[in-house]
Amino acid sequence: MRIPLMAGNWKMNKTVDEAVAMVNELKGLVADADDVDVAICAPAVNLYAMNEVVEGSNVDLGAENMYWRDSGAYTGELSPAMVKSVGCKYVIVGHSERREIFGENDELLNLKLKAAIDNDLTPILCIGETLEERESGVLFEKIKFQLAAGLSGVQAEAVKDMVLAYEPIWAIGTGKTATPEQAEEIIKFIRQTIASMYDAETAQSIRIQYGGSVKPHNVKEIMAQPNIDGALVGGASLEAESFSKIVNFNK
Ligand code: PEP
Numbered sequence: 001m002r003i004p005l006m007a008g009n010w011k012m013n014k015t016v017d018e019a020v021a022m023v024n025e026l027k028g029l030v031a032d033a034d035d036v037d038v039a040i041c042a043p044a045v046n047l048y049a050m051n052e053v054v055e056g057s058n059v060d061l062g063a064e065n066m067y068w069r070d071s072g073a074y075t076g077e078l079s080p081a082m083v084k085s086v087g088c089k090y091v092i093v094g095h096s097e098r099r100e101i102f103g104e105n106d107e108l109l110n111l112k113l114k115a116a117i118d119n120d121l122t123p124i125l126c127i128g129e130t131l132e133e134r135e136s137g138v139l140f141e142k143i144k145f146q147l148a149a150g151l152s153g154v155q156a157e158a159v160k161d162m163v164l165a166y167e168p169i170w171a172i173g174t175g176k177t178a179t180p181e182q183a184e185e186i187i188k189f190i191r192q193t194i195a196s197m198y199d200a201e202t203a204q205s206i207r208i209q210y211g212g213s214v215k216p217h218n219v220k221e222i223m224a225q226p227n228i229d230g231a232l233v234g235g236a237s238l239e240a241e242s243f244s245k246i247v248n249f250n251k
Contacts, residue, residue, distance in 0.1 A: 002207050004223065004230035005163060006247045007039040007124060008237025009064060009092060009211075019046035020053055022240050027057040029244035036230070038247050040237065041092050041124075044078055051087030062090030062124065065098055068108075068115035080119035091116050092232075093123045094150065096169045106149035113150060117158045124163040124232065125150050126211070127190075131170035140189060147193050156198045160205035165232040166190060171212025173234055177222075183210040184225035191227055216245035223249050 014022065019042055030038050041062035042050060050061060067077035083091055093116060094109040109125070116123040127146040129139045143166075151159060166187050168178050178186075187208045195203035210222055211232030222228055237243045 002205070002229045003035055003037055005037040005039065005207055005209060006230050006243075006249075007041055007062060007090065007163075007165075007209070007232050008243055009095065009232055009234050010040065010042045010238060011064065011097070011234060012043060013238055014043065014046060016046050016049050019043075020049050022238070023050050023053045023059060025240035026244060027054055027059050029240055030058060030247045033058060033247050034250060036247055036250070039090050040243075041090060044083075044086075047083075047086040047088060055087075060089040061087050062092060063088050064092050064095065066091050066112065066116070068111040080115050080121060084119060084121060088121060090122045090124055090163070092126065092165075094126045094146075096126060096128060096167060096172060100169070106146060110150055110152050110154075113162075114154060117154065117162070122162060124165050124209070126165045126167050126232070128167040128169050128212075131168075134168065134170070139186070143186065143190060144193055147190065147197065151197065156202045159194065159198055159202050163207045163209060163229075164190060165209040165211045167211035167232060173213070175213050177213040177215075177218055178210070180218075180221045180225050180228075183212075183222060184227055187225070187227040214246060216242055219246045219249040 039060040039062050041064050063083040066083045067074055070079055093112045098104045113123050129142045133139055133142050171178050190208055191203045207229040209230045209232045210228050214231040214233045215236045
């Protein structure tokens with residue numbers, strides 16, 4: 001059975017003090033969460049201090065990005081080992097903001113994904129279409145292409161344990177959510193594509209989240225869809241109270 005993962009993505013928000021205060025509050029609010037994994041992906045400079053606070057709780061940590069090389073002359077970057085050393089279990093790979101603002105392409109993201117797996121980090125690989133792609137009918141090809149390129153050379157065993165996040169770009173930070181049925185349609189298609197690339201067992205094992213304006217008021221109907229295994233949450237993960245309501249959607 002797939003355990004849903006509710007993961008916050010703080011983006012470029014919160015200083016160390018603010019981050020520590022938030023997770024301190026959050027861990028109490030989600031302590032009794034049933035059958036849900038919880039993670040906060042935070043700016044890298046906050047993670048060490050956050051790790052001291054969440055130790056022993058059910059809140060895991062993730063990085064929002066990392067580089068794929070082990071070490072060297074890559075000014076400004078973080079290695080997988082660095083990310084692990086501050087207590088991260090997860091790392092987001094290929095968020096649409098990394099793709100669109102920082103020009104990260106599928107080839108680079110594939111290297112990052114493999115580096116995460118090789119370093120025992122669970123990657124959350126983000127895929128999704130623009131509004132233009134949806135409206136011009138190339139949505140399914142785009143998803144297929146992102147899966148083929150992102151997972152190139154990745155073995156089934158690793159795919160079973162990783163996480164995919166379907167995030168329609170038009171729904172991120174806009175307040176426009178895909179309807180639960182729209183999200184389910186694409187996530188089901190992603191699962192079918194994984195089955196054809198690998199096998200049915202791999203497709204049934206991989207967790208696939210939805211992301212895009214998930215809030216306390218809409219999480220329940222999104223989570224009622226059979227193929228949706230949690231959410232990647234931006235804005236509503238910044239406050240402990242709203243994120244805890246998303247985590248506790250089944251209470
Ligand atoms: C995100 O950052 O991945 C995201 C889905 O943001 P929001 O929830 O704010 O739309």
